[in-house]
Amino acid sequence: MPELPEVETVVRSLRQEVVGKKILDIKNKWPRQISSMELDELRERVSGTTITQLDRRGKYILFTLDSSDSMIIHLKMTGQLLLQPTSSAMQDHVHTVFMLSGNEELRFRDVRKFGRIYLARNAESIVGELGPEPLSRSFSASLLHKMLHGRRRVLKPLLLDQRFIAGIGNIYADESLFWAKLAPNRISNTLSRLESDRLHSSIRKTLRMAIDNGGATISDYRQPDGSEGEMQKSFSVYGRAGESCVRCDGCIERVVLGGRSTFFCRSCQL
Ligand SMILES: [Zn+2]
Structure with missing residues (x-):
């Protein structure tokens, strides 16, 4: 599933291309990709609007439109947003196409069909339950320490809880815990201040490095131009069961x- 670095890569790559463009029309072959709204209503409210801003919140992609609606997309397991010339051949599994000014199309491709499109007057009504952004200035080491001690939860599933911190998924939780030298089954309120500080810096370092690498392509994730990310080549623990610790x-x-594959080194993660 695309996590914060993959979604951030998509947003950074699309931002310069789509901000200022007009959405001319929407083509859709699978209306259930649109959440809590009929296709006709989405088309009516979105067609003719201009994209004024593109942002990320957690794993959500937020399109601000000049109609003051926000269109929000979640890629879920296998979603891809591809920006292609109108004349280019259509890929398989594209369920929704946003036809843009400048003879370009934003194509929402999704093999597993879990990804969704939302439209809301207030984006907070869709994404409002999320915890802090781990790369924001306000997410300090002392705040994380306080948050960890406000709960008594197993560390790895807690990091995956989007209401605790936004954007971290299975891969970057494992990588962050490895670099923080913390066992994934530690209880959150037993971390010392030093351990919380290590976790804080390893989360930020891991996410920043993944963004610098254009995200990780394990199976379906692609950048909007169709290219793969590179971060999978730098994983320290994820997907490396049986290999020696670095x-x-x-x-x-x-x-x-917590029902999720978890990779770690028992010798140095305590
Ligand atoms: Zn080790």
Whole structure:
């Protein structure tokens, strides 16, 4: 599933291309991709508007329109937003096409069909339940320490909880815990201030490095021009069960924690 770095890569790459463009029309072959609204209503409210701003919140992509509506897209498991010339061949599994001024199309491709499009007067009504942005200035080490101690939860599933911190998913939770030298089954309110500080800096370093690498392509994720991310080449633990640890002479293990595959080194993550 695309996580914060993948969604951020999509937003940064699309922003310079689509801001200022007009959405001329919408083509849709699978209306259930549109959440809580009929296709006709979406088309009526969106066609003819201009995209004035493009932002990310957690794993959501926010299009601000000059009609003062926000169109919000969540890629979920396998969603891709591809920006293509109108004349280019249509890919398989494209369910919605936003026809843009300048003879370009924004194509929402989704093999597993979990991704969704929302339209709202107030974006907060869709994304409002999210926790803080981990790369924001206000997300300080002391705030994280306070947040961890306000709960008594197993660390890895807590990091995946979007109401706790926005944008972290299975891959970057495992990578962050590895660099923080913390076992994924630690209880949140047992972390010392030093351990919270390590987790804070490893979350930010891991996410920034992944953004610099254009995200990670494990299976479906693509950048809007169709190219793959590079971050998967730099994983330290994720998907590396049975391989040796890059930090100690231990071996990476895979366990299931909170229903999710979890990769870690028992020797150096305590
Ligand atoms: Zn190790």
